[in-house]
Amino acid sequence: MMLKIKRKVLTETVKLR
Incomplete structure (x- = not known):
């Protein structure tokens, strides 16, 4: 799950970049 x-x-995070 983690x-x-x-x-x-x-x-x-990659999408935000």
Whole structure:
């Protein structure tokens, strides 16, 4: 579960960039 959340955060960060 934590891995999925971390992956989502990473994707959001990249999208923000």
